[in-house]
Amino acid sequence: MTELPVQQVIYELSETLATQGRAVLSAPPGSGKTTLVPLELLNSPWLDGNGILLLEPRRLAARAAAARMASLLGEQIGERVGYSIRLERKVSRNTRIEVVTEGILTRRLQQDPELPGVGLVIFDEFHERNLHSDLSLALTLDTQQGLREDLRLLVMSATLDQHAVSRLLRDAAVIQAQGRQYPITHHYLDQALDKTKIAEQAVKAIIRAWQNEQGDLLVFLPGVGEIRSAQKLLEAQMKNQNQPVLISPLYGDLSKDDQDRAILPDPHKRRRIVLTTSIAETSLTIEGITVVVDGGWSRMPRFLPAIGLTRLETVPVSKAAADQRAGRAGRLGPGVCYRICSESAHNQSLSHHPAEILQTDLAPVALQLASWGIADPAQLQWLDPPPKGAFAQAVTLLQRLGAVDQQGMITRLGRRMAELPTHPRLAHMLIHAPGDQLQLVSDLVALITERDPLSIREDGSDLALRLTLLQQWREKSLSESRYRSACRHIDRISRDWLRRLRISGRTDSNGLLSAGELLALAFPDRIAQRSAHGRYRLVTGRAVRLAEDDPLAGEEYLVAVQLDAGLNEGRIRLAASIGLKALHGLPEITLEERSVVCWERKEERVRTSSETCLGALVLSREKLINPDPEAVRAAMIEGVRTMGIGALPWSKAVRQWQLRVNWLVARLDDPAWPDLSDRWLFENLESWLTPWLETIQSKQQLQRLDLQAILLARLSWDQQQTLKSMAPTHLTVPSGSKIPLRYSADEAPVLAVRLQELFGLNDTPKICQGRVPVMLHLLSPAHRPIQITDDLAGFWQRTYAEVKKELKGRYPKHYWPDNPLLAEATHKAKPRKSGGSG
Structure with a gap:
């Protein structure tokens, strides 16, 4: 056998496993750890005739490792060394070393946690940290500590943090091997x-x-x-x-x-x-x-x-x-x-x-843990525990599929799903597929899990097109050779699923389901409703899209099988159409009847409807008879809040009244007076506006409201009288005219009056019990401002003479006395009997 660097530590490794039961081997590429370590440990006395499971993260590596070890022994694969990967198993009763992928170990542990006949489990290339390796290691540790203290465990890697793995394995010894890497x-x-x-x-x-x-x-x-x-x-x-x-x-x-x-x-x-x-x-x-x-x-x-x-x-x-x-x-x-x-x-x-466990869909992990009898991942030992948010999301999906109950414990259906070597979504579909549609459901699983034979960019996302392509290949009518290899591979996967499903002993069903209906069993949360051409909304409310030229872009409902989250919105990569009637008929799809009373922003009115809903999707909508009045008023309040306080029927008179109140309140310093500012009114719509909305359901109907009467009702009788006396709407001037006051929020009210109507008045008029002089806007006979002042006496003494000269030239027919304090006020060009010189 070829001398390899790892042989220098084989004795130490064997002794460590014999005494401690766990070890970490750090060995660089080319050291021989994958092929030599299992062979060297095979005859260790502590194995007691049991076999070795060597776990590889990839099928290709598993097959290659088994082939290399068999060749070193001078044997064929399947004798003392064999392998088990998806769709392939080459072992015999003489096999002592079996190379498997981690998913296969997980399923074996679920079938029999004691792993009979296995004395050593080796995790090779653990630094790759795929989802199955972390899960299978956690389950193997649980087995070793609870059921099989004699089971040895070895973790091997070239670039891993060995000390972190050592701590996970209860301070297992770390053994360093030299590499044989060329420069x-x-x-x-x-x-x-x-x-x-x-x-x-x-x-x-x-x-x-x-x-x-x-x-x-x-x-x-x-x-x-x-x-x-x-x-x-x-x-x-x-x-x-x-x-x-x-x-x-x-x-x-x-x-x-x-x-x-x-x-x-x-x-x-x-x-x-x-x-x-x-x-x-x-x-x-x-x-x-x-x-x-x-x-x-x-x-x-x-x-x-x-x-x-x-x-x-x-x-x-x-x-x-x-x-x-x-x-x-x-x-x-x-x-x-x-x-x-x-x-x-x-x-x-x-x-x-x-590590993959930190950034991937954890539904498969959650289902396997539930099958193991665990609802909380913290009950096991992990190098990196599953993130809580992603795990909670996974449990929610499993509950929706009926695989676990509200406490996270596995159901009978969930246990059947866990036995199938595929994602829980697809397992749910496989179990519920009618017995006479096993070929179709097998094809769907194969198409979803394997590489797409078509180009989404060129051919679109429709799964029906892939099913047709596969059938053409089976019928030998596929003209383009570029698809044949992919179709051959997909057919092989499909046939394996078909074999598994037939073994399960199905009975035929009376009803046939379309591809979209079958897929809805796997992806109930991925049913999507068209909102615009190429734009869809999922059951969850999430917006997703198709390419505008995709053949499915005009379909009303889709099942989005493969989705890329995208940067701003999800992108549908594979989908199947589904009819509205099917959504009403599928027993696995739970529809909800809702009475909806809400504000419709676009139409600016309250919408009342009876809706049939699937999550965030509204499948049908009818007019709601006798909606709840309180709900209507609440929706109308929401509408006003959406449109803004300006949507109420404000007139100039109402605005002036509001300004009068707010102006007076600012000067009285009396907490008994209400705040009627726009800000307070907007923030407290429910408390003052709701009682007046009994028959109001739209912005247009809002205009029926007598807003001044509504606001006036917020003042007591005494406050209303105080408002009239201290902040009057008009003042009577010497000419006898009643001139309106114009209020603003912070400044003195404005009295805009023609100069001639104030002859004989010595001082500026005052309001608010004589405390606040008004601001006079003195006007010409043509009602143009000539002076702004709150000091009328000063105007007569200092400015009138100059103003008189100018006005007399402009308006010679009007009355311009030399002494305005002794003159008679008039609202006409001249008083009836002029008493001064012109």
Whole structure:
């Protein structure tokens, strides 16, 4: 067997597991931990003939690890070493080492928490921190402490915080192994990472590395979309290369043959460019790779519990992940790594990506914990506990699906859902699907969980189109070959689900459901109603949208199966149409009859209706007969509050009356007087306006109100008399005319009067029991202001003579006495009998 660095710590590791039962192994890439540790520990006496479960975070890595260990033993896979992943299981009664993915371990623990026949559980590449690894570790720790003290537990990683894991494992020993990493030369291309040009920037770096280096290239890109774009660009640019090249994509949804084509050397000896996602960061040695091109990006899901949606975010790669990527070039010999960014940008990047449990939908975790008998995650031990907000959101969804009760404990339906290896939403749909529609529901699950065979941008979001495509492939009538590989993979997944469902022993149902109706069983909170072309509103009230040219954009109702939270509003990526009649008929959809009395802002009136609702969606609406009068008045108050105090029927007279009251109140300093300012009236609408709204239901009807009488009613009889005497509406001047006073909030009232009507009056008129002189606006015979004063006596003495000269020239027919104090006041051009000289 090949000598590998990890062999130097095997004895210490075995002794630690024998005595403590738990250990943490820190070993860099290339040390042999994945394949050698299980083989070396297999014959340990403390195993007592039991087997080893080796957990890998990815199916591709699990299959590769099993194949490598079997080859080291000189055996076929399925003898002493086997593996179990989704859709594949190669084990026998002789299998002692089984490589599995974490989700499979979780289901085995649920079926039998004692894990019979297993003596050691190894978590490999734990630094990846996917959701299943955190969950399965928490459950395994609970099993070890409560049921299986003899069960050994080993956590292995290259870049993890070993001391944090050690504390989680009750201060387990941390064992350090040396690596066998060959030197790597780094080249920084000093480009600013551009999210809109990920493929283009990567291809430039690939061409440079291809020309300057020898060996095969491994290129890291954030997702399948960028891999396809880069492959297309490369194929165009490398047509005229003298050196033959094989461009191979590598990601999880590829078939085993396609994955092997990328992992193994080309039988035709062509130099390879392998375009991969983060799947190749760890636990995978791709033969022939000596050059890594790091595109600088990772794609991470981020769950937003406030809206219940997940946003896929393309983020700069963390320093730990970038180092893992570079390490792929130094597995078999000296290597080279090209990074698009600058060295300083790399050094300033995040040290690690956040664990998936901190930023993803926790419904699967919540259901598994409920099945474990736990409603509160704090009852288990976690490296990072599930965030409370996201966990509460998950429990709410499970309650809606009937999987857990109000206390968070699992129901009989929930236990059936937990047994199915898929998201609780889809498990709910699978269980409730009619027995004669198992093929359709299996197809839907496969289409939703696997890579989309079509392009949303080019083909739209309609799931019905994907179902048709799949059926054409089955009937061998699919003309375009580019869809065949994806359809073959989806069909394989569908057939596996169909097998599982038939085993469950279904009976046929009388009614058939459309694809949209079936999906509503899985996504009751994702039913969406059209609000405008391409715009929809979810049951939760959240606004989402489709591309305007999407074939589904005109549908009245949709089930939004895949949603990206987006920046401002959610974006529908996959959906199916559903009819209104179906929403009324589905037993799993709970409709609510509501009597609605509310203010309709657009129409400026109270709306009274009887509505059939699904969450925030109004499916139908009829006129409400005999609405609650109190509710109508409350809605009308809300309308006034919405429109503003100015919507009331204010006239100039009412405004002047209000100003008189407020002016007087400001000078009396008497708390018995009411505040009638706009601010107080607006803030206290319910207390003074509500009794007057019995027959009022719109802005137009508001105009019927006698607002002055309503406000006057707020004054007592004595206050009304005081208002008349101390803040009169008019003053009688020497001419006999009753002249109106014009009040303002803070200043003295204005008396605008023609000068001739004040002849004979010595002093300025006063109000408020003679305390406040009015402000005189002295007018010409043409009612134009000639003087503003509150000192009439001073005007007669100092200013009148000059004013008289000017006015006499302008208005020669009018009466301009030399001594205005002795003259007779008049409201005409001249008094009946003029007593002064003109």
